[in-house]
Each structure stands twice: as structure tokens, then as C-alpha cells.
Amino acid sequence: MKAVFDGITIRTGKEGKALYEQSGYGRPEADGLRLSPQEAVYLLHRQRIEVPGYSFDTLFAELSNEPGFMRSFLVYRDLRERGYxxxxxPHDFRVFRRGEKPGKGESVYLVRVLSERDPVRFEKLIEEVLASRNMRKQYVLAVVDDEEELTYYEIKLQKLADATSPLPPLQEHDALLIGKSALVRVPPQSDLEQAGYGKRMDPERLILGPVELLSLMEKGIIRLTKGSEPISTTDFLALAQETDNELDGKIAVYTDLRAHQFTPRTGYKFGHHFRVYCGKNVHSDLLVHAVEKESVLPMSVISRSVRMAHSVKKKMFFGAVHSSGIQFVEFARIKL
Known part of the structure; x- marks a missing residue:
């Protein structure tokens, strides 16, 4: 079957409509079939069409002058060879359920193609995931690394449910400022410890870190002093911000997690802001990293985060901070 490439589009004659009817290739037109560049190169490689004046190598080379074409073709080929x-x-690709095709089924995935070095812009990502959800599709990132290997990530916006085990009520406590933390005199198994706050220093004393201290001060649970002088939440926030330029985002995400009765603890050993306990499990359930909604992270950084979370059997969430609230974005590797 012959197809004509005019430097812009690739079209077949009327006989090409069989490709659409049988296998869902192309878009039908009055006098034939219009193929996308990825479809045409794939069909040429499979010897399903001929393009006069071009071999597979020469057509592939010419189309690859367009930025991103090679990786989009590799993703297209991989999906086709998986039976889709x-x-x-409307993003890069829409993918139908196996055994279904245009006119005889619905697409199930919307796929965006990236390279391992491409930036992920959280604001745009959230917009695309919301659009996909409104269309009842699953949003997938297809990432092509420098050795042309593919990894697929499912992206979800998670609405947090309240923890199944509510935390105990808290009493008011006095605390003494030590550096940018605070010392509270409470016995072992105090209300603060049972609610997941602080680190035991000795049988009489508990140390509270800056984020949890600010959260407790905001709730009126902790009265902080330096010597005999009281310290306001505003003054302590300014003090803590001097050495932590991520503090505002961390506080916003921490506060939201606490509002759902979760227990956030430092995630430093995992390379993230928080490890989060969602119930009575001995081990944490989530790794959470706070980012501004306008933040941009390289895909390679996100990939390392997801792999770390997977290796320790946790889910990976990014808490995107915005004036309208926190959007929790989950990245998870999947096999299509």
C-alpha cells in the first residue's frame, strides 16, 4: 500500500481506509487516510505501507529533525507492540483498551511523553491530570531515558481520607526554646508522644522540631518561652525561616496532613520532607515532599524519588502548595 509524504503530511489513497477499519491507524478523510508521522514510520517499519522516495531509515531520519519525534515514536511503537x-x-497520545479502537471503544489512557531530563512543571501537570480525570481517563507519563528505555508513571491527584485511628487529644504545655527547637518536660508516653510529636531526650524531656513546634503553637497547645520571655508564633517563625527556606511549604503540607489525623515525621533518611503514618502501622505509609505549585523539577529527580519510595514499600506524594490549598500528586511506576 502506497502513501505520499509531501514534507508536512502523510496520506494514503482510499485503500488505506482498511488500516483504520482493521487496526485503528490514522484519521479517515474523503479520499483516503491521513497518518501521523509516528504511525507512518511504524507502518513503514512493519512493511505495511510504502512511501515513494523514502526507506524507513531516511523517513525516520527526516522526521527526527523535529524535536521530540524520536522519543514519541519509541513510545508509540512500544504501545502498539503491547497490543494497544x-x-x-489530546496530550501526546490517547490509548485504547486492548481489543478496542476508534468508533468501537473508548480510550483509557492519556499519555504525555518526556525525556529523563525534561522538567516537570507541577502547575501544568496538575491541569493535565484534572483534564484527564474530567474525561475519565488515566493520565500516564511515558519517560524515555538516554539509552531509549521506557518507563511509565501513573499520575493521580489524591484526596486524603482521614486516618482510621484518630489521634489522642492534647493538653497545653510550656516549652523552652533551645536553638530553633524546644524542650518540653513531660513523662514517657505523654499525650504529645502518643500523638506522634517530638523526640525523647531523656525520661523527663521531649524535644520538638521547628515544623511540629509551629503547628502546636498555632493550635495553642505550646506556650514557648526564651528564658522567662514569651515568644510568639510570628517571632518563632521568623527565627526558624533564617535557616530553612523551604519552611513555609513544609508547614502548609504538615498542617494539611495533621488535619487528616495523619502523623508526619521527618523523611530525611529517605531524602524527603516527611514520612507519614496513616494509621496504626509500625512502618510509615507515605513519603511526602512539599513543593510550590509553580515548582519545576527534573524528571530524573522525580524518578529517583519514586524508586526510593517503591524500594521501601511506600507511596510517593508531592504536596503542591497553592493559595487554594494543597494538591497531593502521586507518582507511581506502572506496567501497561
Whole structure:
């Protein structure tokens, strides 16, 4: 079957409509079939079409002058060879359930193609995931690394449910400022410890870190002093911000997690802001990293985060901070 490439589009004659009817290739037109560049190169490689004046190598080379074409073709080929019907748009590709095709089924995935070095812009990502959800599709990132290997990530916006085990009520406590932390005199198994606050220094004393201290001061649980002088929440916030330029985002995410009766603890050993306990499990359930909604992170950084979370059997959330609240974005590796 012959197809014509005019430097912009690739079209077949009327006989090409069989490709659409049988396997969902292309978009039908009055006098034939219009193929996307990825479809045409794939069909040429599979010897399903001929393009006069071009071999597979020469057409592939010419189209690869367009930025991103090579990796989008590699993703298209991988999806096709996994048994999916694939069409371009509305992101990069829409992918139908196995055994279904345009006109005889619905697409199930919306796929965005990235390289391992591409930036992930959280604001745009959230917009695309919301659009996919409104269309009842699953949003997937297809990431192509420098050795042309593919990894697929499912992206979800998670609405947190309250923890199944509510935390105990808290009493008011006095605390003494030590550096940018605080010392509270409470016996072992105090209300603060049972609610997941602080680190035991000795049988009489508990140390509270800056984020949890600010959270407790905001709730009126902790009265902080320096010597005999009281310290306001505003003054302590300014003090803590001097050495932590991520503090505002961490506080916003910490506060939201606490509002759902979760227990956030430092996630430093995992390379993230928090490890989070969602119930009575001995081990934490989530790794959470606070980012501004306008933040941009390299895909390689996100990949390391997801792999770390997977290796310790936790989910990986990024808490995107915005004036309208926190959007928890989950990244998870999947096999299509």
C-alpha cells in the first residue's frame, strides 16, 4: 500500500481506509487516510505501507529533525507492540483498551511523553491530570531515558481520607526554646508522644522540631518561652525561616496532613520532607515532599524519588502548595 509524504503530511489513497477499519491507524478523510508521522514510520517499519522516495531509515531520519519525534515514536511503537491502538492527542497520545479502537471503544489512557531530563512543571501537570480525570481517563507519563528505555508513571491527584485511628487529644504545655527547637518536660508516653510529636531526650524531656513546634503553637497547645520571655508564633517563625527556606511549604503540607489525623515525621533518611503514618502501622505509609505549585523539577529527580519510595514499600506524594490549598500528586511506576 502506497502513501505520499509531501514534507508536512502523510496520506494514503482510499485503500488505506482498511488500516483504520482493521487496526485503528490514522484519521479517515474523503479520499483516503491521513497518518501521523509516528504511525507512518511504524507502518513503514512493519512493511505495511510504502512511501515513494523514502526507506524507513531516511523517513525516520527526516522526521527526527523535529524535536521530540524520536522519543514519541519509541513510545508509540512500544504501545502498539503491547497490543494497544494508539492515536495522537489530546496530550501526546490517547490509548485504547486492548481489543478496542476508534468508533468501537473508548480510550483509557492519556499519555504525555518526556525525556529523563525534561522538567516537570507541577502547575501544568496538575491541569493535565484534572483534564484527564474530567474525561475519565488515566493520565500516564511515558519517560524515555538516554539509552531509549521506557518507563511509565501513573499520575493521580489524591484526596486524603482521614486516618482510621484518630489521634489522642492534647493538653497545653510550656516549652523552652533551645536553638530553633524546644524542650518540653513531660513523662514517657505523654499525650504529645502518643500523638506522634517530638523526640525523647531523656525520661523527663521531649524535644520538638521547628515544623511540629509551629503547628502546636498555632493550635495553642505550646506556650514557648526564651528564658522567662514569651515568644510568639510570628517571632518563632521568623527565627526558624533564617535557616530553612523551604519552611513555609513544609508547614502548609504538615498542617494539611495533621488535619487528616495523619502523623508526619521527618523523611530525611529517605531524602524527603516527611514520612507519614496513616494509621496504626509500625512502618510509615507515605513519603511526602512539599513543593510550590509553580515548582519545576527534573524528571530524573522525580524518578529517583519514586524508586526510593517503591524500594521501601511506600507511596510517593508531592504536596503542591497553592493559595487554594494543597494538591497531593502521586507518582507511581506502572506496567501497561
Amino acid at each position: 491502538v494508539v492515536q495522537t492527542g
